[in-house]
Amino acid sequence: MGKPKTSKSPKASRAERAEAEPLDDAIDEATPTALDAEATAFLGRVHTLLFNIPKHLERANRHGYTQKEHDLGWELYTTASGKNRRFEHWLAESDERDVAAGVSAERMRLLQEIDAFENLWFPRMRALIPRVLPRESADRFAAAFFKDLSQQPLGPAVVDSVKTFLNRIDELASSDEPGARKLYETLGERGLTPKKVEAMRRLIAAAEEHRTPDRTAPALSRAEIAKAKEAQLAAIESLRLWYNDWATTFRGVFGTRAQITLGLTALKRKKKDAAPEDTAPEDATAEGEEEEDVEAGDF
DSSP: OOOOOOOOOOOOOOOOSSOOOHHHHHHHSSSSOOOOOOHHHHHHHHHHHHHGGGGHHHHHHTTTTHHHHHHHHHHHHHTTTTOOOOHHHHHHHHHHHHHHHTSOOOHHHHHHHHOOOHHHHHHHHHHHHHHHHHHHHHHHHHHTTTTOOOOOSSHHHHHHHHHHHHHHHHHHHTSSSHHHHHHHHHHHHHTTHHHHHHHHHHHHHHHTSOTTTTOOOOOSHHHHHHHHHHHHHHHHHHHHHHHHHHHHHHHTTTHHHHHTTTTEEEEEEEOTTSSSGGOSSSOOTTTOOOOOOOOEEOO
């Protein structure tokens, strides 16, 4: 066969599988990071610290808070908050949520049928190529046929992967590559007949009609989306370490008023019937800063 046409469908980052995977697993791996309430609150505290620390920079600097540390904090915050993520990531997340939530039962049925076809014929094709093609060209042929084409988890991306697969099957019939025509005929003998291909194309067309209105598939590979997700998750973890380090340091450096400004301490209402010793600030005043007449508590 000739060189397969380049596919614009998203590439999968997962190894090919012989059996369908549970939908929940596929969605979990494909879905970009969604920040929960706890993570959102944490990022808010970090932003407060970064935004207000310049007001206390002289003292912070004396305790090791440098320009390098400040820049690192902003860099981790930016990545952890998702500022570097592209719109396509979140659009893909929305599409995957639609499938997981069963927004369209008919769309799910179509995706499941297409996914079952993919699970059946992708592995069969890989097994047939080295049997039918000349030994010296089989590996090269398989690499060309499956270039940018891998099995997808159950979801919208399976439509594009199977469409590309069928297009390349059609190319076999007119390819000059030794063994390509025989491969095409063998596929027909095994059940992938022109009638079966046409039926699958109708399913694909129906699935495309059930796409979310005004929404097209993201022009990003699944591997790229997964890489961005991993970078954001890693940044959140690194930011927690960074924040814990400096929050611990600054609570021993600044008094209550400064800690509140920096978002390191939360104000709590005093209990009217509490004893005087119970209503005193938990954080001791440091380096001569005046003590505040408030009750405070750490986050």
